[in-house]
Amino acid sequence: MSDREFEIYLSLLSRFLRLKPEQRDEIADELRDHLQQRLDELTRAGMPREDAVQRALEEFGDASELAAHFTRIARERKRRLIMRFTMGSIAATAAAILVAMAFWPRMPAVDMPVAANAQQPPQQAPPEEKSETDEAAGKEIQLLGLEFVELARRNPRDVAVEEKLDEPVELKFVDTPLEDALQYIAEAMSVDILVSNDAAHALQELITVVLNHTDIAARTALELVLERYGLTFAVRDGFVWVLLQDQADRYYEPRVYNCRDLISDSNGAALLGGKGLGGGLGGGFGGGLGGGGGFGGGGVGRAAFGALAESGRSKGKPRRTRTSADALIDLIISATSAKWEQVNAEGGTITEFNGLLVVRHSQATHREIERLLKMLRAADAEKEQTSVAPVYEKTLQFEIREGGDEPKSISGSLGKPRPDPAPDGDDRPERRATEQDDE
Amino acid sequence: MDDRFSPELMRGSLDLMVLSTLAREAKYGYLIQQSLRDASRDRVNVQAGTLYPLLHRLENDKLIRSRWEQSTGRKRKWYELTPAGRARLDQQARQWRDLAACVRRLLAAVPEAPPEPA
Numbered sequence: 001m002s003d004r005e006f007e008i009y010l011s012l013l014s015r016f017l018r019l020k021p022e023q024r025d026e027i028a029d030e031l032r033d034h035l036q037q038r039l040d041e042l043t044r045a046g047m048p049r050e051d052a053v054q055r056a057l058e059e060f061g062d063a064s065e066l067a068a069h070f071t072r073i074a075r076e077r078k079r080r081l082i083m084r085f086t087m088g089s090i091a092a093t094a095a096a097i098l099v100a101m102a103f104w105p106r107m108p109a110v111d112m113p114v115a116a117n118a119q120q121p122p123q124q125a126p127p128e129e130k131s132e133t134d135e136a137a138g139k140e141i142q143l144l145g146l147e148f149v150e151l152a153r154r155n156p157r158d159v160a161v162e163e164k165l166d167e168p169v170e171l172k173f174v175d176t177p178l179e180d181a182l183q184y185i186a187e188a189m190s191v192d193i194l195v196s197n198d199a200a201h202a203l204q205e206l207i208t209v210v211l212n213h214t215d216i217a218a219r220t221a222l223e224l225v226l227e228r229y230g231l232t233f234a235v236r237d238g239f240v241w242v243l244l245q246d247q248a249d250r251y252y253e254p255r256v257y258n259c260r261d262l263i264s265d266s267n268g269a270a271l272l273g274g275k276g277l278g279g280g281l282g283g284g285f286g287g288g289l290g291g292g293g294g295f296g297g298g299g300v301g302r303a304a305f306g307a308l309a310e311s312g313r314s315k316g317k318p319r320r321t322r323t324s325a326d327a328l329i330d331l332i333i334s335a336t337s338a339k340w341e342q343v344n345a346e347g348g349t350i351t352e353f354n355g356l357l358v359v360r361h362s363q364a365t366h367r368e369i370e371r372l373l374k375m376l377r378a379a380d381a382e383k384e385q386t387s388v389a390p391v392y393e394k395t396l397q398f399e400i401r402e403g404g405d406e407p408k409s410i411s412g413s414l415g416k417p418r419p420d421p422a423p424d425g426d427d428r429p430e431r432r433a434t435e436q437d438d439e
Numbered sequence: 440m441d442d443r444f445s446p447e448l449m450r451g452s453l454d455l456m457v458l459s460t461l462a463r464e465a466k467y468g469y470l471i472q473q474s475l476r477d478a479s480r481d482r483v484n485v486q487a488g489t490l491y492p493l494l495h496r497l498e499n500d501k502l503i504r505s506r507w508e509q510s511t512g513r514k515r516k517w518y519e520l521t522p523a524g525r526a527r528l529d530q531q532a533r534q535w536r537d538l539a540a541c542v543r544r545l546l547a548a549v550p551e552a553p554p555e556p557a
Contacts, residue, residue: 026507027491030468030516034487037469061488069492077499200501 005053006035009063016067019074027070031060095163096156157238164189165219165240173211173225181211181225182242189218195242199231223364234363248362252348255366260355262376263324325352332357335372338365443482455535456483457493458520458528461503465519468494494518502527 010028017024035056042052060066169188173181186193211225222233226242233242234251243251329350333340338361339347348361359369460466460474472490475483485493497503502524507514520528 033515034469059487066488073495
């Protein structure tokens with residue numbers, strides 16, 4: 001139905017459009033529709049067809065100029081929504097390998113099934129040489145501490161993004177539009193920030209941000225900036241998604257926390273002797289991972305294994321753990337700021353299964369839970385004064401490295417370096433701190 | 440076409456005018472252009488080459504959203520106001536009316552010329 005001249009113009013326009021084929025087609029379709037209607041209108045008013053065609057085309061103007069307009073607009077939308085992507089897959093793999101290096105030296109009994117899921121482990125050091133492997137694996141261990149079990153199981157790109165978000169960033173926003181603030185953070189941390197459609201509706205230019213911080217973790221900056229406007233974020237598929245807080249439940253993940261050390265039997269003794277076990281396990285853990293899953297990042301490799309054997313010895317008395325498991329669940333529910341189905345009739349779920357806590361909630365809540373569990377274990381360990389103490393030294397270095405600007409709910413006991421020197425652990429904190437200072 | 444409004448006067452109002460054509464119902468580009476012409480009795484005649492980039496920009500700014508509708512073998516792109524767009528429209532309409540009232544008051548000092556012969 002459309003005339004040849006229209007198609008010539010439209011294909012010329014398309015060629016000038018520096019956009020994706022779908023976008024080009026959409027623009028061409030829209031303009032074609034208009035041209036046809038305009039043609040009808042003019043010819044119905046008596047204009048000869050050829051003149052009408054020419055007139056209709058003239059009203060669109062020069063094809064290259066028009067194309068430039070469309071291209072610019074489409075690019076701007078792209079720029080706003082998808083910030084600079086500088087994280088190459090090489091970097092992601094490198095980060096993932098480092099994570100794996102941190103992970104595997106501490107897993108004595110778990111071998112290749114885990115490797116099948118992630119990347120090749122560069123070396124497998126026996127667990128007694130814990131200190132050497134610490135050095136070998138480098139500083140990443142300090143950062144990951146008890147949580148790294150969960151991190152290692154997640155999509156390596158997500159892991160890399162999470163690490164970047166933990167990096168400090170310096171910010172000064174004065175009446176900065178929220179979109180620009182997000183773009184700044186995205187570029188500074190070399191991460192992608194995507195905005196969900198509904199959140200984008202909320203992101204009007206009218207929202208501006210005032211924030212002045214030096215050396216704040218990028219994650220914290222994001223939380224501060226977004227929270228005020230009913231927004232939150234989640235890391236998925238290597239992107240940072242900005243969502244409405246109401247939508248956060250679409251991004252809930254299940255994670256498994258080994259809490260056998262915290263759930264005591266009726267005598268009040270921890271099932272596994274209070275050793276620091278079990279961070280959370282990432283959502284998608286398959287068979288091989290499930291096997292190794294009992295051990296957390298506590299890095300007390302052999303000890304952890306031994307401890308699990310102990311639980312076998314206690315003949316797995318699930319009945320008796322129920323009460324304290326319930327208590328732990330209640331504690332988590334009351335100590336986190338999130339909504340829980342058993343309490344609010346909406347939100348996430350938390351259930352216990354043989355000393356394991358299965359939690360389905362947002363990433364932010366999972367972080368809260370991890371911190372809570374860390375604190376509980378640190379309190380336990382202080383009482384016990386066991387050889388596990390050096391582990392908590394490492395967790396503490398996590399704080400030092402960030403310049404102590406950890407924003408949420410780390411209580412005093414974790415916030416300062418331990419005064420009593422654990423064997424061998426004493427000069428480590430300072431040494432590590434100095435190493436990091438030199439970066 | 441000679442009695443069209445001067446471009447300077449129009450500049451800045453075009454967004455408001457386009458948004459207002461969508462106040463009551465969704466429209467596609469050609470209809471929007473037509474509404475502007477009809478409402479202004481042909482004095483506001485936005486060229487297609489201006490209108491479509493403008494519509495795309497408004498969509499970028501999340502003031503309007505689009506959807507394709509298929510009917511009788513043809514796809515047509517319809518536009519409608521978003522909540523943000525409606526808010527912007529209300530706000531700008533209010534400002535416009537206020538501005539018009541101010542200017543009218545100022546113009547009390549200026550004698551009204553008889554309408555130009557068509």
